[in-house]
Amino acid sequence: MDKKHKPTDSPSQDTPDEIALPADVAGSGSLDRLVETARDYAEHAASNNTLKAYAADWAHFARWCRMRGTDPLPPSPELVGLYIADLAAAQGKTPALSVASIERRLSGLGWGYAQRGQPLDRKDRHIATVLAGIRRKHARPPVQKEAILADDIRAMVATLPHDLRGLRDRSILLIGFAGGLRRSEIVSLDHGKDDTPDAGGWVEIMDQGALITLRGKTGWREVEIGRGSNEQTCPVHALQQWLHFGRISFGPIFTGVTRDGKRARETRLNDKHVARLIKRCVLDAALRPDLPDAERVKLYSGHSLRAGLASSAEIDERHVQKHLGHASAEMTRRYQRRRDRFRVNLTKAAGL
Known part of the structure; x- marks a missing residue:
């Protein structure tokens, strides 16, 4: 490999080692x-999953450049414009990426260049106009x-056994549903505050329910989960x-279980467990029986x-928005699959 290419792929470039005293x-x-303290804070500027994705984006771009006899450094808007055009109109067996994936790749490149002290101008016409054309030609509704x-979640939990794994x-499922939590938020919970450095929040159980404190993208937020009317489906009781x-009294709440199913491990579950659990229970509960299994999952x-x-939740939209931690009501509406869209009739309100 040519020496001039080595720095672009070096893992050390993906850390904030450049933070140092002025010369x-x-x-x-x-x-x-x-x-050292500043470097530690810089390492926590983004989640581990985000940093891994950005590092993979940069590595892919660096390989793409090498295969075409060029170098990703210094930043070249013209080269980046050609790169995203290739992602949108891939040739051969390589599938074209969606608009959202291309935008994520651009974010990864912006991060990669910033880590190397050479910012990328995404507003440059060679990038912005190509991206605008990709959006116009290939964008599809999400x-x-x-x-x-509610009926689905009841059917899903009914399929679970009453052993230790089933209890977990x-x-x-019930905490994730009642809390409106992301799968990463579910598995990031600790029993108490400051139990582990990689926690994303903790739980406090009270008489009326459970109070979950979460670290979100825009800061800390609290999620209140009240007790249900039936112990079989009450998330707090579960x-x-x-x-x-x-016997979870410290550290990660949701952990693995030993092979014999008799003891909880100390290792935190991966968020992929939540996705697999949902898909398995969907099949076991026979949700959407009109579709083949492959399409259902x-x-x-x-x-x-x-x-x-x-x-x-048949309540004021503002409460749902706060519960989910959304910055806008519009984002909350994207999650509402069966809301009453014409409850407020502005046509009649305007006098027509």
């Missing part, structure tokens, strides 16, 4: 410690996942049962829980 400032014990409604999975029999994902709560 004209002499180092000292206290300043050096602050540099494919929404099927909402898991029942709690995952969580208490799992915590009790799993494609309809449902982790977001089906959030969409199900937004679609099932």
Whole structure:
């Protein structure tokens, strides 16, 4: 490999090692410690999943450049414009990417260039006009996942066994539905505050329900999950049962279970477990029996829980928006699969 290409793929470039003292400032014990502290904060500027995706985006772009005898550095809007055009109109066996995936790739490239101290101007006409054309020619309405409604979630939890794994999975589904949580938020929960450094939040169980404190994209938010009217489907009762029999008193709440099914492990579950659990229960509960199994599982994902709560809760939209942590009512409406669209008739209100 040509030496000039090595720095573009080096993993060390994907960390904030460039944070250092100014060249004209002499180092000292206290300043050096602050540099390490600043690097630690910089490492937490984005989630691990986001950083992995951005690193993969940069690696793909670097390989694309090498295969065409060029270098990704310094930033070239003309080259990036050609790259995204190739992603949108891929040749041969390589499938074309969606508009959303191309925009994500651009974000990854922007991050990669910023890590190397050479910002990319995404507003440059060589990028902006090509992207605008890709959006105009290839953009499609987003494919929404099927909402898991109240009757669906009851049918799904009824398929779970009453062993330790069943208690855990029942709690995952009910807490995820009642909290309107993302799958990553579900598995990131700890028993208490500051239990582990990789936690995304913690749970406090009260007489009236459970209070979940979550670290979101825009800061911390609280999610209140009230107790249900039936113990069989009460999310708080299900969580208490799992915590009790799993002997979870510290650290990650949702963990693996030993092979014999008698003891909870200490290792946090991956968010993919939530997706697999939903798809398996959809099949076992025979949701959408009008479709073949392969099509049924494609309809449902982790977001089906959030969409199900937004679609099932017959309350003021503002409460649903706050519960889901959405910045706008418009985002909340995207999750509502069966809302009354013409409850407010502005035509009549305007006098027509």
